[in-house]
Amino acid sequence: MSGPHDLDPALRGALIARLTAMADDELILGHRDSEWTGHAPLLEEDIALANIAQDEIGHALLWLEVRTGLDGSDPDALAFFREAGDFRNVRLVELPRGDWAFTMLRQFLFDAFETELLERLARSSYAPLAEAAAKAAKEEIFHLRHSGLWLERLAHGTEESRRRLEAALEQLWPYLPQLWQAQAGDAALAEAGVVPEPTGLEEAARGRVLAALARVGVASPAEVAPNPGGRERHGEALVALLIDMQSVARADPGVDAW
């Protein structure tokens, strides 16, 4: 198996759903990160986080372009003209940006997961997906370094930074497992070598997070049942985010260039 024409219709549908989920995670996280532009605590961090936001939105485009190869869909139309109920991102990425500790910890949790995901996707039997993943993986190493650096400094910084980090961890922890929760078509895709085998990915991502927390001496919260509901369920925060994110595109839908 290598190109779009080698996929049977069931796998094609499952892959479209998987790509949409991955793209929506990146797009919504990228937008949340971009909300810090002009507001970050240091000028240099403002620039760095704006870079990361652009990278994540760029990754969303990579996944949506792979989807275009399967169904001819238009990435811009998907990003700017779908309603909240049609988005397939995890709840973790749509939560309001919170404080710097919350933003950096969320970014770290996502980066830890994405690093493991991309490493495996780069070996996908579906060539366009493997290619896109290899490209994104390079940037992801740097993202993880940046968010990992903040995890360490927040943990060992001041009493306040530690308190804020622990509060953010309590708040984010229940949303973490949804990142690796498999969708209906994932088992068949994994069987065909298109996406990684879900239990292996979960083990690796969870292990990476737990090891990092242990390294900085922060206790991980008690295990919780994964947040119920699938990727079609969202909070009100996503609605507000989309109003902001989609407003320019929707102001003049027929525009030729912008």
Add this chain to the structure above:
Amino acid sequence: MAGRAPRDGQGPRWEVFKQDASDKPHQAVGSVHAADPEHALLMARSVHARRPAAVSLWVAPADAVFAVTEEELHATAPWTVEEGGSSRRFLVFRKTSHRRAMTFVDHVGVVDAPGPRAAVAAAVDAFPEPPALTWWVVPADDVVASPEDEADAWFAPARDKTYKQQSAYGLLAPGKHKRAGGSS
């Protein structure tokens, strides 16, 4: 390098040296504020190497840089140097042209000296040509480099990202939105 206190709530300032290709010298490109050397390198990558080509970055605390101009070196008072004590390694940088550039001093080599003034004197002897307008010497122990084994993650993504000039963004519906001042 411990104990460099933040001065203005942004952390200390770090000079950034960027190397564009493996056969080119590291060049001073500006500075960043950061909490520590590792943080400074990450900030330098985001601020100074997001788009342009780079293969390596160095950072050094701004107050570890000893800078002297050609005029200062040849002022009426003789150039005194530190004597005795153990020798340290210094990285030497110099500016040799008045030409307007995005960069300041270029890395030219290393000298061993008991102090920064002696290091400058040694640099003048070791690197006479072309004549320098400004010298910087920095203790080698204060310079921290970007990790070589991660160079690809740090610098390769920039190769696919290009600056977009204003003209890259198309003009909407000619006649409807006129540009100020006619053509541009």
